[in-house]
Amino acid sequence: MAEILFYVLSALALLTGFGVVLAKSPMMSILSLLGSFFCLAVIYLLAGFQFLAAAQILVYAGAILVLFLFVIMLLNLGDMGVVAERSNSFLDSTAARLGAALAVGLGVIGLVAASKAAFQPAQAEPGKALDGLEAIALQLFGRYSLAFEAASILLLATMVAVIALAKRQRKSGQNPTQNGGRA
């Protein structure tokens, strides 16, 4: 049962992934991405990573994608507005062929590498949670405490950076081009 669910979800994740790339409107891309993330979350759950599955939903779907959504709406890009006028295609035709070839190449390499790995069957007990909350917490505040603290600094720096970048300079409001350049 779980196996079948996994393969179905995998196929769905890949399909929605393609949707991200191929959707004309950014809005559709977002929605596809959301779908893909949900599928992945369930796959995590199936594989025994309950906490990760929750984090995936909360952080990715709940926070990051909403952020994307906000920006799209803020810039009013929902229907490709400005962008569509400038270019014939939403795809970069020159890079498209090379890019496709490259992506296929990478994909093939990934597949071959994975198939060559010759794993033993997984030892973990199916269905049992691998990432118990307590165990994860012990790891994070024990062995990885330094990285954890560094991560907090990274977050702080990100916050400062984002404010600095997105803030409108008040002084020379008349010229938006310059403004953007300095901001």
Place this chain on the structure above:
Amino acid sequence: MGGTWLLWFIPLLPLFGAAACGLIHFATLAAQKGDGSGKRPSALAPLVACAAIAGSLGLSIAAFKELAALPADARVIESAVWEWIHAGSLKLDISLVVDPLSAVMLLVVTGVGFLIHVYSAGYMKGDPGYAKFFAYLNLFVFSMLMLVLSSSLVGLFVGWEGVGLCSYLLIGFWYEKGWPAEAGQKAFIANRVGDASFLIGSFILIKLFGTLDMSDINAAVAGVASDPAKAWWLTVGALCLFGGCTGKSAQLPLFTWLPDAMAGPTPVSALIHAATMVTAGVYLVVRLNPVFAADPAVMTVIGTVGALTALIGGTSAIFQRDIKKVLAYSTVSQLGYMFLGLGSGAFASAIFHLVTHAFFKGLLFLGAGSVIHGMHDEQDMHKMGGLKHHMPKTFATFLAGAAALSGLPLLSGFFSKDEILAHTFAHGGFHQVLWGIGIVTAAITAYYTWRMVALTFFGKERFDHHHVHPHESPAVMWVPLAVLAVLSVFGGVLGLPPVFHVAHQLETWLEPVTAPGKALLAMHGTHTLSHAAEWALLGLGSVIALVFATLGFRAYVGGTARDENVERTKPALADFLVGAWKIDAKYYAVIVYPAKLVAFVTAVFVDQFAIDGLVNGAGGLATATGNRLKILVDGSLKSYALWIGAGAVLLAFLWMFV
């Protein structure tokens, strides 16, 4: 002189004097800047300087007395050791040694030096660099004393270069005029050429003996010379050291700086370029006499160089119009005599001539200085004449010096010069040819000396009476002249020839120093002269001196007509002789200008064009390649990502399939 540290004060007193005078000089400059009345501090300088030299002289005399009190074979006083350079097993230490040879030099340097200091107090009065002058003079005496007192060749070299430096500074003393500075530079560089040779010589000695202590070297020479493999090096080393002597003592091929050195103040010419510094080469040969005596070929080279230099110097003096140039070429010539004597193994005679030469040539230079001073800085003898009435004291003393230089019988120069010639003659073989050159030079010497006397003090007064008022110099100047005149006249008693049946005082005194060299020479045969031959040589010397002195005097007592006659009828000859056989001009054409050209070619073509061209070419290649590859960097985010991805794929393929 019980305390051996006391010996160090002989050179150090003048050094302190130099430092004090230097400070006085700067104090004077500061005072001048302040209120313009800056003369007062500089008046102290001669007192300080003379006191320093007088102190040295006193200590020297004390050292001499103590030395004389010792038994003849133990006459060495050594000072405490100054540990200078230690590098592994090599220890270059310097101590001061007073032995018979250095005692003689010590007395000459401090004695004549003191007189010249006193004289300078009068001569340089009023010069803006009054105190500086004494600083340099004292520094010179310090260096010269280091040179003669040092026990080690490297210590000697300290003094050797030090006197060169002072010579440079003093020749260029009146640097504002330009050419004195150039003359100083020329002197320093010519000396440097010799010094380079000296350095190589010292390396060879270290290689052979493992030390530079000269008494150790002298003691070990006999052993080294008997080893054929080392004897060859010893010969080369001796020649290299002699190369150093040719620079310092103005011998062929490096003598050309000395005539130019007359650009310095006259007391400098007297002290450095006549009495002391230029005799350093002679001192060195005598000091290391076994090293030179080990190979007779070296001795022959020394004698030949000496004889040729004597001849070239003498002939070049004949038609000079500048009184100091005459004396300069005469000095070159007389130094040649000393080396002629050294080449025949007459070490004591060379020192004897060195001493008498210091007296009479110092006297002549100072006399010339007195004349120049009295004539308001006129040096051209054609514009003098008849000065004996105006400056009688200078005239009288000058006459004594001239008589000694020309070797008139019974004066100091007569004995010392004839002793050298006698030894050369007695040495036999090729040296008799050299003797011939020597005797010709003696004739020439007598001729130009009396030409000079005649042109300067006799005949019509050829100067402009409206502008020039010849006057006698003050006592501070003529008293030293008188002292030197007495020494020039009676200096001969130091070394009377054997025919007088009196012991040769100087030779006996120097015996402990010269014995090892003589012993080495004796291995190749000894030479003595019969009394009859000696009488004959003395007679010949007297006759030649008297005859040519008379000729020279008679030719010029009436005026300058003779010179003008020669210039008119034989311009090439006059030009050749005045230009010192055109050797200096040759150097410029063959060495100096090509060197400058090579320097220019090196800097512009080799360095800028070739080497730097290659460097910049490498840079240019990189830039050109970069320009070609620039297309790849088109600024598009996509293409960068593409390249990164392509690289990743490539690496992954390599990792997986290779």
Place this chain on the structure above:
Amino acid sequence: MNVPSEHLLYLAAGLFAIGVLGFLIRRNVIVVLMCIELMLNAANLTFLAASRQHSTAQAANLDGPVFAIFVILVAACEAAVGLALIIALFRLKQSVEADSLSEMKG
């Protein structure tokens, strides 16, 4: 779930390739950013697959999940900064096309 870990990796490879494809061929910078998120997810999946493989019945291997957490964190930061940059870019060029960013031209 008894799916072999290779199959998780196959899925990861597929997602990653799709992400690369989108990154390279899309002009819209926002979509490019989304593709990066997709690639990061593929990476996460790989971590988790490895962790699952190395876990035994007795002891779970927790390096994978911890790394995944950090990746999510970095992804959040990246998205925030990236989007801020997009806003700035939009102000500057009135466009969100990647091609309009070619100031780095050598």
Place this chain on the structure above:
Amino acid sequence: MDQLTLITFLPLVGALLVLLTPASQEKALRAIALVTTLVVAVLGVQLYLAFDGSSAALQFLVDKAWFVLPGSAIPVRYKLGVDGLSILMVALTAVMMPTVILSTWGHVHKRVKEFMLWMLVMQTGMLGVFVAHDLVLFYFFWEVSLIPLYFIVGIWGGERRLYATIKFFLYTLAGSLVMLVAVIAIIYQFRTADIPTLCEQASSLALSKQVWLFAAFALAFSIKVPLLPFHTWLADAHTEAPTSGSVVLAGVLLKMGTYGLLRFGIDMFPGAALEHAPLFMALGAIGIVYGAFLAMAQTDVKRLIACSSVSHLGYVVLGMFALTYAGLSGSILQMVNHGISTGLLFLLIGMIYERRHTRALDQFGGIAATMPIFAFFLVFTVLSSAALPGLNGFVGEYLILLGAFQAKPLWAIIAVLGVIFGAVYLLMATRRVLFGPVTHEENKHLEDLNAREVVLMLPLVILAVWIGFQPKPFLDRTQGSLERLVQKIEVARGAQNASLEVPTTEESVR
């Protein structure tokens, strides 16, 4: 804190203080830099006095774990120490910097803060190079000392400063990279980065491998020295650098090259050094004469001195690769001497440049009359540079030439020509600057040196006289290490001779 860490990083602390001081407070900035360097100088002298020259061991040793090279178990340690090869360099670096900082009063007027910052950072780098005894640490300091000069020349330099900086930077960087390759190779070869251990073990390496590593190190350091064909960056860098930059460059930075040759060329690979000594002696001796000829043809005083540096450093290399005790000790002393004499020359030229704003020889003449104190110092320095006995230059040159003569008389004789040419170009330049009539109106009213300018030169002048009259204490400091080094060379020489003799014995057997 231990002495060496203190002395090495104190300038960096000073730099931090400078960083925290507002740029407008120029006086305070200068004072901070001066006080820092003075304290370092005092510490340096203390270190020098406390150093025991008879021992070959590393002294004032600091040895702490630092990190392990990723992917291997090779430890990189924080290891500082001085021995006889480096003590004089450390002392020189410490003593010279106050002079350098004080000299900037006259010519650095813009962006004082940055200037002081770079100077202090550079001092830490230079001191670090001389005290580091871990290869990774050494390389780190080496690069740290390289960068500040790039800015010093590039920002405060003369007209063609960009050309000069790029040339200087690329040239030295190329050398550094070659060295980096060798550093990595040798670390992984012996699985340690500890310099003393490497020095012990590297000579056991097969000669064919030694030669390659030696060549890489030697190339890097030869560029820095700079040895003959790599010298062209020096003239440009010196000419364009501000006075203080030139002084540091000549005084200390170039010595890093010669020190490197000594430590990594000879101490680490005695066999290879022995093999290639004739080449280096030849390059040194030719460099002496070549540099002298270059100097003779220059019309820019500063460029002339830069060319003379090429000549003087030729002596250092010549003496070093004579591989005799006299040559080695002479070349170490000559490194100090060159720093003193050439540093003084650059200072003096800087002072006259500040007054006349030109360095062309034909713009001067007769300055001795208007600036007697300047003239005194210039003549003094020229004589020290021309190796007058009784001043510092002579002792070094004499030992070098003697050492070279013991090893290869031919090159010593060629180098002796440099003694002559050295006097020629130095005296020619002196005469054209100082002597003769005053031909330019501007030269008639020049201010003589002021108290600051005299004071800043005094330490170097005193050192010049001191080394000239009493070189023994300085030479004694190097004794223990040099004895060790010479012994090592003798062992290598023995091995070489043995390998040369093998075929002949085989032939005789046949």
